[in-house]
Amino acid sequence: MLALVVLVIVPFVWFGMIFAISFIETPLKFKAPGMTHALGVGIGRLVFKVLNLVEALLAVAMVGAWTQRQDLVTLPIGIILALPLIALALQALVLRPAMSARTKALSDTALTHSGGTAVKAKVATITHITYIASELLKAIALPLAGVLLLLAVAA
Template sequence: MFATVLLVMLPFVWFGMVTAISFIETPLKFKAPGMTHALGVGIGRLVFKVLNIVEAALSVLIIGAWTQQQGLVTMPAGILLAIAAAALALQMLVLRPAMGQRTKALSDTALTHTGSTAVKAKVATATHVSYIVSEMLKVAALPLAGILIVLELAA
């Protein structure tokens, strides 16, 4: 029964976390009064590192629950969950490390400037766009997977 609850709940929890952080908090952070680009990037590095760790834990819990309740995860739901997990793996193993090197260099550069000197960076690098696309994949796949699991449970 606990595995069933996890399979129903966790895709929606994961979806909510990604939506709240990636598509609400992150863009708004840079509009806050007094927020510098370097500070926003530094906060983002920390937040996304922790978010990815929590997402990985959720992914492991979902996979564990799936092994206990295999009948609830149909092929389409399984594909959607696999897409979310693959997007997360791409982020953690390839995209975030590459972005981390760049944002660390940006932060280090910003710290060497004083006064009103603004340090701006081109945000829309290919890596950054790829990260956003991978977030969009998760935001599309997770609630659909959750809905399919709920429908299978109700059947």
């Protein structure tokens, strides 16, 4: 029974975290009075590091529950559940480390220089765009998987 609850609830909890942090908190922090770009980027590095850690724990719980309730996970549901796992691995192992190194260098430069540095720091790279796309993928796949799992339980 616990595996069933975890399997159904985790996708919705995970989606809520992504939605709140990636799509609400992150854009809004740069509009806060007195927030500098360097400070916002520094906060973002820390927040997304911790978010990825919590997401990894949720992923482990979800996969563990998946192994216990394989009867509910059809091939389409399995594919949809795998998408956020792949996106998270890409983010944690490739994208976030690359972005963190770049933003740390930009933050360090912004602290010692003025002028055009802050403007250049705001230009999104392909890595950043890929990270946003992977967040969108998770934000679509997780609630879809949760709904499909609920329907599987009800069937």
